[in-house]
Amino acid sequence: MKTIVLANQKGGVGKSAVGCQYAYYLADLGQRVIFIDLDHQMNSTRALIQNRRATVADFTSSELLDGQYEKLPGGDFVIVRGDDSLSRLERQPDNHNSYVNELKSFLETVSDQFDVCIIDTNPNPDIRYASALITSNYVLSPIQLNQEALDGIGSLLNHNRYGYRKIKAALNPTLELIGILPNMVEPTPFQRDNFKQLVTEFARLLINVDENSKQFAFIPKRSAIAEAQAEGLFLGDFKKTAARDAWREIKPSFDAVARYMKLEV
């Protein structure tokens, strides 16, 4: 099983939407997927529990970190939902090591049952965020193309406690940054300039769609994505032309992420 965490310390950039759509995409390709929502806002939980393919575990993700979990339900697409108690974990510093160890041992326990684990995080760097980075193989970081988000890339990489480099060096040497994934991209001059700046300053953090072309993965802003997310549906299942067009634009980027994770899709 390969574990990927959606992470960005900035809120509202599309971590949950990308995470859920990527989960549906993989499930649709026959991958066995477990999704763990570590965000007490529960945006992913709300979306995923509506999806007819998904089975919801009896325990929540805070119970998982507390070691209070039972057997998972059967099924090839399982959701461990978030809950309100997640926000109290940060205030229990004596248990922080144990949260990391419980998550690690849970992932080991289910590793034969699933091909991929997707972890969604809350936007503030805290013990949940750290636990996910310490126990994952891959990080994917959706961003928006505004100056603040571009400035935030430094923190994603270099935050003194929770930056990717720190976690990789001190706690999880296997962690790999797949890259940053511009989301809600619009064809405005402003965003185009910001994309150029991103390519100039951070080209090696962008994800190549394929080795031959110089195309980078990105996700356009499309109302069909927000609709799919609100209804707990896979964009690729929509029949409307606008949604089909949106899916056609996005799929190569998801393919690139799956290839990076060496999934057999």
Ligand SMILES: Nc1ncnc2c1ncn2[C@@H]1O[C@H](COP(=O)(O)OP(=O)(O)OP(=O)(O)O)[C@@H](O)[C@H]1O
């Ligand atoms: N490419 C897109 N086009 C249109 N709407 C999008 C797109 N990506 C995400 N959205 C919508 O934008 C909103 C914010 O996205 P989302 O909840 O995924 O962000 P987030 O990073 O998980 O936020 P938070 O940090 O609060 O958890 C949601 O309503 C979502 O459906």
Ligand SMILES: [Mg+2]
């Ligand atoms: Mg979210």
